[in-house]
Amino acid sequence: MKVISEKLKQLRIGKGLSGDEVAKRLGKSGNHVISRIESGETKLSLEVFNKLCKIYEVSPGSLFVEERPLNKKKGFFDRVSYRSEETQISDDLKERLLPFLKDLRRVGSLQKKLERIPFDHKEINKDGLDESLSLNRQKEIAKDFAQSLRVRLGLDEEDELDIVDLISNKLNIPILGTDLGESMWGFYSKDVYGFPLIVINVNNKFEGRKRFTLAHELGHYFLHNEFLEIDTDGEKSNGERVVDAFAQELLVPSNYFRKYYDEIGFSLLDKIKPSHVAMLASKFKVSFLMIVYILADTKKITWDDYRKLDQYCKEKLEIEKDDIGYMTSDYVVRVKSLRSKLMDLALEAKAKKVIGLDELSKLTEMDLEELAKVL
Numbered sequence: 001m002k003v004i005s006e007k008l009k010q011l012r013i014g015k016g017l018s019g020d021e022v023a024k025r026l027g028k029s030g031n032h033v034i035s036r037i038e039s040g041e042t043k044l045s046l047e048v049f050n051k052l053c054k055i056y057e058v059s060p061g062s063l064f065v066e067e068r069p070l071n072k073k074k075g076f077f078d079r080v081s082y083r084s085e086e087t088q089i090s091d092d093l094k095e096r097l098l099p100f101l102k103d104l105r106r107v108g109s110l111q112k113k114l115e116r117i118p119f120d121h122k123e124i125n126k127d128g129l130d131e132s133l134s135l136n137r138q139k140e141i142a143k144d145f146a147q148s149l150r151v152r153l154g155l156d157e158e159d160e161l162d163i164v165d166l167i168s169n170k171l172n173i174p175i176l177g178t179d180l181g182e183s184m185w186g187f188y189s190k191d192v193y194g195f196p197l198i199v200i201n202v203n204n205k206f207e208g209r210k211r212f213t214l215a216h217e218l219g220h221y222f223l224h225n226e227f228l229e230i231d232t233d234g235e236k237s238n239g240e241r242v243v244d245a246f247a248q249e250l251l252v253p254s255n256y257f258r259k260y261y262d263e264i265g266f267s268l269l270d271k272i273k274p275s276h277v278a279m280l281a282s283k284f285k286v287s288f289l290m291i292v293y294i295l296a297d298t299k300k301i302t303w304d305d306y307r308k309l310d311q312y313c314k315e316k317l318e319i320e321k322d323d324i325g326y327m328t329s330d331y332v333v334r335v336k337s338l339r340s341k342l343m344d345l346a347l348e349a350k351a352k353k354v355i356g357l358d359e360l361s362k363l364t365e366m367d368l369e370e371l372a373k374v375l
Contacts, residue, residue, distance in 0.1 A: 004049075007063050009038040011056040013094050014075030016101035016191055025055050076101055076191040089187075093180065097199075100176050101191055103338045106363050107174050108195030110345040113354045118196055119171040121222045124148050129223055135238050139245035145222055146249035157253040160285070163214045164335055167198060173221065175214070177202040177335035185209065188217035196221060200335060209287045215247035222246065248294060252284045258298055272301055274312055288313045347374070 012022055012034070019031035019038075026033070026048060036042040037052075053060045077094055089097075111117055124145050129138060147157075153170055155161065167173050173196050180186065180201035190196045198217045200210060220243055260283070261267060266276060272295065280291045289310060296306035346363045349355045355363070361371060 003040065004044065004063055005038050005040045008052055008056075011052075011058065012038075013091070013098070014078055014192075015056055016076050016098060016105075017055075018098045018102070021102075022052070022055060026051055076189050076197070097178070100178070100338055101197075103342050104174060104176075104191055104195050104197050105193060107338065107342050107345060108191075108193060110342070110349050110355075110363070111172055113349055114345065114352070116172050116345075118173050124152070125222050129242070131239070135241060138238065138242045142219065142223060142242045142246040143249035143254065146219075146246045147253065149222070149250065150253070157256040161251060163211050163218075163251070167214060167218055168336070168341070171218075173198060173218070174338055174341055175200065175335050176338045179203045185213045186217055188220045202335065209290075211251060212247055212286055212290055215250050216243055218250070219243035219246035248290065248297070251286055252290070252294055254294075254298055257284070257294060258300075261298075261300060266300070272305065272309070274309065277309060 012019070019034035023030055023033045037044055037048070050060060053063070077089060129141060131138065150157070153166070164175065168175050176197055176199045178199065180199070184201055185204060186198065186200035188196070188198045198214060200213055204210065223243055223246060224239060266272065269276070277288055277291050281288050284291065292306055292309045292313065295301045296303050343364060346355070346360055350357070350360045357368065357371070361368060364371070
């Protein structure tokens with residue numbers, strides 16, 4: 001059984017609370033107060049223990065029983081869906097992300113006040129996805145969902161999709177761009193209040209894959225909204241393959257891809273070369289690897305050719321990309337900071353008289369003098 005101090009730390013992180021925030025609720029000052037409790041350096045009094053249990057919404061007795069759940073509601077890190085080579089988020093990364101979760105709560109609160117709540121995933125996926133169906137059938141349904149979303153948003157299959165604008169402004173799902181390390185692409189989850197957030201690694205070296213990562217995590221929002229699973233770059237589960245199908249269809253509609261492929265004369269070629277793949281990647285603003293997969297999925301090339309092109313990409317593309325015209329810098333994903341999103345919403349709410357000056361100051365953590373310069 002884990003010691004009480006370790007469980008208290010897990011509860012705090014699961015709630016998305018910093019050490020400073022918990023200390024203030026206890027009527028104390030400084031993160032060191034909580035860090036000493038969680039490390040076991042400070043002896044925990046019964047009074048403080050009961051207060052912490054109240055803050056974390058658990059019964060004191062539940063911390064002494066290994067089998068019972070510690071949280072009444074799942075927190076942000078309890079149901080994370082990964083797109084990463086790692087299988088879990090480290091405690092250090094969780095600590096770095098906690099301040100952003102504070103901003104997420106404020107963004108969610110302002111969106112409610114402005115009646116700009118996140119798009120209801122059930123409007124596209126009303127009855128859920130029947131996982132007892134075959135993988136191919138599930139992928140077909142996921143593609144249908146993606147097509148339905150495009151139609152719902154008034155997008156024709158030829159229309160280029162601004163994935164950042166779609167998620168952040170049209171669907172009202174906040175995006176956080178931050179450094180997640182070398183191997184993590186991004187992830188989607190919801191906090192304890194139900195506010196969704198898509199996180200993307202802004203420092204990932206594969207720029208061309210960022211649009212797909214955003215579309216993939218959006219797929220989790222629509223397909224696995226409550227029951228999220230770990231997404232790795234290793235062997236993928238059927239659930240991950242289904243979400244990939246959603247992302248693929250959202251960014252590159254199959255019917256239009258086939259039509260465009262034939263219009264530019266590629267169907268007359270004996271063999272598709274890397275330069276042809278680069279041309280298609282530039283047209284649809286997705287990665288070389290994604291285009292290669294779509295070519296096989298739409299039966300424009302054989303799966304044997306797919307494996308050869310896939311290997312070419314992994315071995316040579318980064319060195320030879322200038323020679324074949326594969327320039328992912330032409331479609332760099334630029335994500336506005338969560339803090340900027342918060343500031344925009346707060347100023348809009350103030351202009352519409354939804355909130356007053358004092359609440360604006362509290363939300364933005366700016367004093368009246370600083371706000372006077374902005375206003």
